[in-house]
Amino acid sequence: MNYENILVEQKDHIQYITINRPSQLNALNKVTIEELSQALEAAEEDSAIRVIILTGSGEKAFVAGADIKEFANFSVEEGKLLSAEGHTKLFNLVENLSTPVIAAVNGFALGGGLELAMSCHFRIASDNAKLGLPEVSLGVIPGYGGTQRLPQLVGKGKANEMIMTAGMIGADEAKSWGLVNDVVAQADLMGTCEKIAEKITRNSPRAISAAIAAVNAQYKDGIDGFKAEISEFGKCFGTADFKEGTTAFVEKRKPTFTGE
Structure with a gap:
């Protein structure tokens, strides 16, 4: 299947899904969310695929947030629908897949990007990664599960700090908080994820x-x-x-x- 904003490739039992909007720092828009949903559901139905590695194109960003231009003028009801559809189509879908999903966080993971990474079963970050939930600086809160999944991973206090300050943290700090599993050099990121994926594929x-x-x-x-x-x-x-x-x-x- 041909996609506009994502790249999909399979090698042996590993499916690679790359968000490919480098000029927009891989920001999530409706089309990208829909395409990710379709690709993930197709991978789930393919018994040959035993691990999914999800990443962003380039070396700057995993996903630098949602495409704000799409919802800047939304009403209250439109805002609720945007959040609800995102949960159903993508973020809850990822979390509940029976196929493990590894987030290869290769740069900025902000807002919806961090929420997407947190939906994955675990996260490996490059040493240049920056993670944060800046939504309150825009007058809104994380709407794709960030207020729920972040406390599960780092605890209530740290989650409140990240959300309320709208600040970014580096990869090493994210690891110390438990937000990412490991931090490696940018050049080693995919190789590290592949080694983990290969170990997973040996199991039932x-x-x-x-x-x-x-x-x-x-x-x-x-x-x-x-x-x-x-x-x-x-x-x-x-x-x-x-x-x-x-x-x-x-x-x-x-x-x-x-x-x-």
Whole structure:
């Protein structure tokens, strides 16, 4: 499928999705959000894809925010709809994919860009990355999950500080806060993400999907995360991957998982 604002490439079991609006520092607009949604859903349905690496084109920005020109004149109801549709089409979609998504944060991750990175299952940042939620400087708040996911990752106090000051933090500080998993040189970013992705691809896709569901359950209202874990744990026993994994262990060989 041809896209206007993103690039999609597959190598072995890894899908690479690159937001490609370098002249706009890869800012998110409606078209880009729609295209990302379509590409991610297609990857989710492809059993050959076991990891997705999401990044921005160039060396300046992952995503430097939302395209403000698109909503500067919105009404209250239009603003609510913008946020709600973004949650459904992209940000919640990413978080709940059964295929792991690694954010390769290769520069500015601001506003909607940081919210997109936080929706991913984890984040690796280049040493030049700058992260922040500057929305209050525009008279609005983060509307794509930033007020919810940031406290989950860094705690309430740090999240309030980032949101209320509208300031940016560097990659090393983001790592110390737990906002990113690791920081590497710009030249090593994709290679590092690929090494992690390759480790993931060796494991059971069914078990990884179950683990994502169990971890996410902790953060959903009205759901007991421990009960969700018990349920997902039990389901694994009915999979071909479980039979292959345990048989391979007994036979002292490497398993070959099919995702079934």
